[in-house]
Amino acid sequence: MEAEAILTTRNLTMRFGGLTAVSAFNAAIPRGSIVGLIGPNGAGKTTCFNMITGFYQPSEGQVHFKGRDITGTPPHKVCHSGIARTFQNIRLFGNGTVLENVMVGCHVRQATGWWQAVLGLPSSRKEARALMEKSRELLAVVDLGDLADEKAGALPYGAQRRLEIARALATEPAFLLLDEPAAGMNPNETQELMGFVRDIRRRFDLTILLIEHDMKVVMGICEHIWVLDYGVTIAEGCPEAIRANPKVIEAYLGEEAVGHA
Ligand SMILES: Nc1ncnc2c1ncn2[C@@H]1O[C@H](COP(=O)(O)OP(=O)(O)O)[C@@H](O)[C@H]1O
Ligand SMILES: [Mg+2]
Numbered sequence: 001m002e003a004e005a006i007l008t009t010r011n012l013t014m015r016f017g018g019l020t021a022v023s024a025f026n027a028a029i030p031r032g033s034i035v036g037l038i039g040p041n042g043a044g045k046t047t048c049f050n051m052i053t054g055f056y057q058p059s060e061g062q063v064h065f066k067g068r069d070i071t072g073t074p075p076h077k078v079c080h081s082g083i084a085r086t087f088q089n090i091r092l093f094g095n096g097t098v099l100e101n102v103m104v105g106c107h108v109r110q111a112t113g114w115w116q117a118v119l120g121l122p123s124s125r126k127e128a129r130a131l132m133e134k135s136r137e138l139l140a141v142v143d144l145g146d147l148a149d150e151k152a153g154a155l156p157y158g159a160q161r162r163l164e165i166a167r168a169l170a171t172e173p174a175f176l177l178l179d180e181p182a183a184g185m186n187p188n189e190t191q192e193l194m195g196f197v198r199d200i201r202r203r204f205d206l207t208i209l210l211i212e213h214d215m216k217v218v219m220g221i222c223e224h225i226w227v228l229d230y231g232v233t234i235a236e237g238c239p240e241a242i243r244a245n246p247k248v249i250e251a252y253l254g255e256e257a258v259g260h261a
Pocket of ligand 1: 016019039040043044045046047
């Protein structure tokens with residue numbers, strides 16, 4: 001972990017009433033890396049994403065992105081600063097077309113104000129064409145080029161997950177958070193996803209943080225992993241170290257399994 005960190009969290013903590021969902025989460029994520037956040041259900045993984053992306057105001061601690069303190073910044077501003085995400089429960093405009101869903105993401109980088117678009121000014125028309133082109137290119141990247149005019153809600157699960165990634169990429173992020181990208185995918189799709197995540201990292205010069213239950217995915221593509229259990233970071237390190245860590249095995253399988261290991 002020698003590369004310069006693009007994102008760091010310091011003592012990031014989230015309390016809901018009496019429950020501490022995340023307790024003092026500290027991470028330094030090297031620019032250009034693919035890293036993972038794992039842990040049993042309810043461990044606080046999505047809550048970490050929500051604090052980093054501005055959906056939740058942390059109870060304590062800070063998030064620094066590219067050297068700037070972005071703690072408590074609202075989601076649209078976090079997105080504009082270059083952080084994009086997907087959601088554990090897919091959030092697409094189900095009645096919109098596949099293409100429209102990606103175009104929504106592109107708007108983050110549009111120079112023209114909505115009033116110019118309403119008036120149909122030439123600059124806005126030119127921009128609209130460019131936006132359409134960019135969206136089609138992104139759909140090709142996620143292998144949905146042929147389905148541009150389909151309703152997003154009608155796509156199979158795996159395709160919807162890829163569409164969410166295309167929409168996130170449309171915002172031109174430097175940092176991408178994927179919340180359980182392989183959930184609902186069949187083994188073939190999951191295998192493809194791994195190559196795909198590596199591909200987009202290179203192609204778009206990304207740093208990627210992912211939450212994932214599928215250990216094959218996590219161990220296969222992550223260079224560094226943080227493990228949460230009941231909001232507490234019980235381990236961090238490279239995949240080999242995590243796999244061999246008794247605390248991690250215990251959190252996943254229960255003490256008995258470790259005792260008999
Ligand atoms: N908005 C919220 N209000 C109250 N409790 C929440 C909220 N969001 C998450 N939690 C609680 O925080 C804990 C961690 O949840 P979450 O981050 O979704 O876990 P994970 O993604 O690791 O499965 C859970 O106990 C969950 O019920
Ligand atoms: Mg979650």
